Amino acid sequence: MTALHSPFARKLGAFVALSNIEFDVLERLHSRRHVFPAGRDIMHEGQVNQSAYILASGWVCSYKLLPGGTRQIVDFQIPGDFLGLRSVLFRTADHNIEPVTRIEASEVLANDLINAFSTTPRLAAAVLWAASRDEAMVVEHLVGIGRRDAKGRMAHFLLEMGARLKLVGLATREGYACPLSQYMLADALGLSAVHVNRVLRELREDGLVTFQQGQVTFDDFDGLVTVAEFDRHYLDHEGPLMK
Amino acid sequence: MTALHSPFARKLGAFVALSNIEFDVLERLHSRRHVFPAGRDIMHEGQVNQSAYILASGWVCSYKLLPGGTRQIVDFQIPGDFLGLRSVLFRTADHNIEPVTRIEASEVLANDLINAFSTTPRLAAAVLWAASRDEAMVVEHLVGIGRRDAKGRMAHFLLEMGARLKLVGLATREGYACPLSQYMLADALGLSAVHVNRVLRELREDGLVTFQQGQVTFDDFDGLVTVAEFDRHYLDHEGPLMK
DNA sequence: ATGCTTAACTGATCTAGATCAGTCTGCTGC
DNA sequence: GCAGCAGACTGATCTAGATCAGTTAAGCAT
Numbered sequence: 001m002t003a004l005h006s007p008f009a010r011k012l013g014a015f016v017a018l019s020n021i022e023f024d025v026l027e028r029l030h031s032r033r034h035v036f037p038a039g040r041d042i043m044h045e046g047q048v049n050q051s052a053y054i055l056a057s058g059w060v061c062s063y064k065l066l067p068g069g070t071r072q073i074v075d076f077q078i079p080g081d082f083l084g085l086r087s088v089l090f091r092t093a094d095h096n097i098e099p100v101t102r103i104e105a106s107e108v109l110a111n112d113l114i115n116a117f118s119t120t121p122r123l124a125a126a127v128l129w130a131a132s133r134d135e136a137m138v139v140e141h142l143v144g145i146g147r148r149d150a151k152g153r154m155a156h157f158l159l160e161m162g163a164r165l166k167l168v169g170l171a172t173r174e175g176y177a178c179p180l181s182q183y184m185l186a187d188a189l190g191l192s193a194v195h196v197n198r199v200l201r202e203l204r205e206d207g208l209v210t211f212q213q214g215q216v217t218f219d220d221f222d223g224l225v226t227v228a229e230f231d232r233h234y235l236d237h238e239g240p241l242m243k
Numbered sequence: 244m245t246a247l248h249s250p251f252a253r254k255l256g257a258f259v260a261l262s263n264i265e266f267d268v269l270e271r272l273h274s275r276r277h278v279f280p281a282g283r284d285i286m287h288e289g290q291v292n293q294s295a296y297i298l299a300s301g302w303v304c305s306y307k308l309l310p311g312g313t314r315q316i317v318d319f320q321i322p323g324d325f326l327g328l329r330s331v332l333f334r335t336a337d338h339n340i341e342p343v344t345r346i347e348a349s350e351v352l353a354n355d356l357i358n359a360f361s362t363t364p365r366l367a368a369a370v371l372w373a374a375s376r377d378e379a380m381v382v383e384h385l386v387g388i389g390r391r392d393a394k395g396r397m398a399h400f401l402l403e404m405g406a407r408l409k410l411v412g413l414a415t416r417e418g419y420a421c422p423l424s425q426y427m428l429a430d431a432l433g434l435s436a437v438h439v440n441r442v443l444r445e446l447r448e449d450g451l452v453t454f455q456q457g458q459v460t461f462d463d464f465d466g467l468v469t470v471a472e473f474d475r476h477y478l479d480h481e482g483p484l485m486k
Numbered sequence: 487a488t489g490c491t492t493a494a495c496t497g498a499t500c501t502a503g504a505t506c507a508g509t510c511t512g513c514t515g516c
Numbered sequence: 517g518c519a520g521c522a523g524a525c526t527g528a529t530c531t532a533g534a535t536c537a538g539t540t541a542a543g544c545a546t
Binding site: 392393434435437438441 | 532533534535536
Binding site: 149150191192194195198 | 502503504505506
C-alpha cells in the first residue's frame with residue numbers, strides 16, 4: 001500500500017495540496033503495522049509513553065470512564081483516522097481506546113512525527129488541520145448531546161458516520177455497514193440502551209433509517225437530514241493554509 | 244507587555260521549554276491589539292477568512308446555534324487562550340464567538356502563523372499542543388453533559404474554570420470573579436436557566452460553593468471536588484515533544 | 487418618580503428518557 | 517442436546533429536569 005492509497009493520506013490529500021516529498025514523509029511515518037482483536041483496549045487513561053496509530057482498517061471507539069462505572073464514548077474512529085494523538089502530545093493518555101472490530105493500525109512514533117515537522121512544516125499544518133477536524137467533530141457531538149433530543153441525536157449520528165465513511169469509500173448514499181451494538185450507541189449518545197432501541201424503532205417506523213444486523217440503510221435520506229437538522233457541509237472544510 | 248509576560252506565552256511556557264527565539268516569534272505573532280465590547284459577536288458561523296486572536300483580557304464564549312433557536316456554548320475562553328484557531332484552519336468559521344465582557348485581543352494573521360511554523364517547527368508542535376489541550380477540555384465537557392447529572396456538571400464546571408483561571412493568575416483556592424449569567428451557564432451545561440438557579444442554590448445550601456454577584460467562592464473545596472468527581476490533574480499535561 | 491429592561495429567583499405541572507424487570511433470539515462451548 | 521451468554525427488544529413505572537407562569541430587585545433612561 002503506497003501513501004497515495006492509504007486512507008490517511010487520501011483523507012489529508014483530499015483537503016490539502018501535499019507535494020510528493022510530503023507524501024513520502026507521510027508514508028515513512030507508518031512504521032509498523034499492528035493487528036488488534038476486537039474488544040480489548042489498546043490504550044488506557046493514565047498510561048504513559050503510549051504511541052499513536054493511524055487506523056488502516058476496522059472501527060475503534062475512544063471513551064472515558066466515570067467513577068460511577070458509566071462511560072461516555074467520545075468518538076468513533078474509522079480507517080484513515082488518527083488514534084491517540086493527544087495522548088502522545090500529553091505523554092499520558094487522557095482516554096481509553098477500544099477496538100470495536102478487529103483492526104489494523106500503523107504505529108506512529110512521536111519522534112518521527114516531530115522530526116517530520118522540521119522537515120516539512122506544511123505537514124505540521126496538515127496534522128494541525130486533522131486534529132482540528134477531530135475537534136470539530138467532538139464539538140458537533142457536544143452540541144448534539146447538549147441540545148438535541150434522542151431522535152435528533154441518533155439521526156445526526158447516523159448521518160455523520162455516513163458522511164465520514166463516504167470520504168474513505170466505505171459508505172454510499174444508500175447506507176453502510178456499521179459494527180456498533182445498541183449498547184455502544186447508548187454510551188456514545190448519552191442515552192440508555194433501552195431508549196436507543198426505541199428510538200431506532202421509531203426512526204424505522206417513520207421510514208427514515210433502518211439499522212439492523214450491522215447495516216445502516218437510509219430509507220429517506222432527505223427526511224433524515226431534516227429531523228437531524230444536519231448540516232451536510234460541515235465536514236467539507238478546506239485547508240487554506242496549504243493552498 | 245513582553246512575550247514573557249503575556250498570558251499566552253506564559254501558558255505555553257509553563258508546559259513547553261521554548262527558547263528566546265521562539266518567544267520572539269511568538270511575540271511578533273501578536274500583530275494588532277483590538278478592543279471589543281461585551282455582547283456583540285466577533286465571529287459568526289459561516290464567515291470566511293476570519294482571523295484568529297489571542298485573548299489578552301476578559302472572557303468570551305464560543306457557541307453554536309441550532310435551527311430551533313437554542314444554542315450550545317462549547318467553551319469559554321479566558322486570557323491566554325486562542326480564539327477561532329479552527330476557523331482559520333478551515334477558512335470558514337464553524338462557530339460563533341461572543342465577548343462576555345469587554346475584551347482585549349491580539350490579532351494573529353494566518354500567514355504569520357504558517358511562516359512561524361517554517362521558522363521554528365517547535366512552535367508548530369507547541370500550537371498543536373495548545374489545540375489539543377482545547378480539545379481535551381471539550382472532551383471533558385462532552386463527558387459531563389453526557390453522563391453527569393446537573394449538580395455534578397455545575398460543580399465540575401466551576402472547578403474547571405477555577406483551575407484554568409489559576410494558571411493565568413486569575414483565581415485562588417478561595418474562588419474567582421466570574422462574569423457569567425445563569426443563562427450562559429444554562430447554555431453551556433445543557434440545562435434550563437431555571438434549573439441552573441436551583442442547582443446553584445442547592446450547592447450553596449450544601450455548603451460547597453457560592454456563586455453570587457459575579458463571584459465564585461469555594462466554601463468546601465474538597466467536598467466540591469468529591470461531588471464533581473473532579474480529576475485535579477487533567478489540566479496539568481506536559482508537552483513531551485519539546486523537552 | 488416612573489417606567490423599562492435584565493437577571494435572579496420560585497412554585498406548579500409536565501414529559502423525555504431512565505430504570506426495572508423481564509422475553510426472545512442466535513451463538514459458543516461442552 | 518442443553519447450559520450459558522450477549523444482543524435485540526418490550527411494557528410498566530419512576531424521576532430529573534424542562535416548561536410555564538409568574539415575583540422581586542437592581543440598574544438606567546426619560
